[in-house]
Amino acid sequence: MAAGERINLGQKLASFAEHWHPKLVDTIDDYEIKVVKLMGDFIWHRHAEADELFLVLNGALRMDFRDRQVSVAAGEMIVVPRGVEHKPYAEQECEILLLERRGVINTGDAPAGALTRGQLERI
Amino acid sequence: MAAGERINLGQKLASFAEHWHPKLVDTIDDYEIKVVKLMGDFIWHRHAEADELFLVLNGALRMDFRDRQVSVAAGEMIVVPRGVEHKPYAEQECEILLLERRGVINTGDAPAGALTRGQLERI
Numbered sequence: 001m002a003a004g005e006r007i008n009l010g011q012k013l014a015s016f017a018e019h020w021h022p023k024l025v026d027t028i029d030d031y032e033i034k035v036v037k038l039m040g041d042f043i044w045h046r047h048a049e050a051d052e053l054f055l056v057l058n059g060a061l062r063m064d065f066r067d068r069q070v071s072v073a074a075g076e077m078i079v080v081p082r083g084v085e086h087k088p089y090a091e092q093e094c095e096i097l098l099l100e101r102r103g104v105i106n107t108g109d110a111p112a113g114a115l116t117r118g119q120l121e122r123i
Numbered sequence: 124m125a126a127g128e129r130i131n132l133g134q135k136l137a138s139f140a141e142h143w144h145p146k147l148v149d150t151i152d153d154y155e156i157k158v159v160k161l162m163g164d165f166i167w168h169r170h171a172e173a174d175e176l177f178l179v180l181n182g183a184l185r186m187d188f189r190d191r192q193v194s195v196a197a198g199e200m201i202v203v204p205r206g207v208e209h210k211p212y213a214e215q216e217c218e219i220l221l222l223e224r225r226g227v228i229n230t231g232d233a234p235a236g237a238l239t240r241g242q243l244e245r246i
Contacts, residue, residue, distance in 0.1 A: 003202060003204070004188070004193070004201065004202065004203060004204050004207060005193065005201065006193050006194065006195050006199050006200075006201050007199060007200050007201065008198065008199045009198055009199065009200065010198050026176075026200070026202050027174070027202070028174040028175070028176045028202050028222065028223070029173065029174050029205075029224060031154070033176065033200075033202070050152065051150075051151040051152050052151070053149075053151045053156065055178075055220075057198070065127070070127070070128065070129050071129065072129050075131065075132055075133050075180070076129050076130060076131045076132065077129075077130050077132065077149070077156075078127065078128065078129050078130065079126060079127065079149050079150070079151050079156070080127060081126070081127050082152075084127060097178075099151065099222070100151070101152060
């Protein structure tokens with residue numbers, strides 16, 4: 001599935017506007033490489049069996065855990081460990097590269113709702 | 124193994140100077156997230172069973188394949204598909220985030236040599 005082609009992340013991000021809607025840009029083995037725009041509050045959730053990489057490309061992300069908050073700015077990253085409850089938050093629009101195993105649902109163990117994205121669009 | 128901590132990639136890259144020597148910064152599931160500085164020519168090799176993600180953080184990388192060359196600048200990425208012979212090249216120093224499954228050797232199927240890095244230092 002990996003393409004062996006150059007992917008410009010800024011161009012990919014410029015091709016859509018909606019928030020909290022990850023788009024697939026490539027795969028590596030069984031992992032999906034996605035870009036997503038965040039703004040405001042997501043929901044609390046966890047992924048029982050999967051770590052999740054957030055790499056900030058533009059803006060700043062705040063990753064809330066139940067016991068602490070971690071600010072992550074452009075050029076910084078955080079891996080949320082499997083099983084750990086978390087809630088991404090962005091005071092202003094923030095652009096992210098997201099990497100996780102294929103099939104991981106963005107809202108994790110939370111009940112599926114308006115923010116849940118199952119099938120991903122590839123851009 | 125994932126830490127749940129913010130990692131500043133620029134700070135990690137500023138902590139060492141050598142070229143072609145990947146440093147481990149975090150893990151996601153069984154995958155290693157590494158930073159590396161490139162300059163000049165690497166060697167031709169392939170990874171029979173592993174795709175390999177190169178995300179350029181600073182500078183520009185040229186990924187040589189046997190039938191083409193792909194230029195990848197800061198903010199761009201390329202996934203080299205498993206089994207495909209490739210040779211990274213950087214005319215000037217280039218800083219990269221590298222992601223691949225744990226245990227993948229940087230020189231792939233090429234005979235181990237001066238550029239081969241087995242055990243990775245975590246920084």
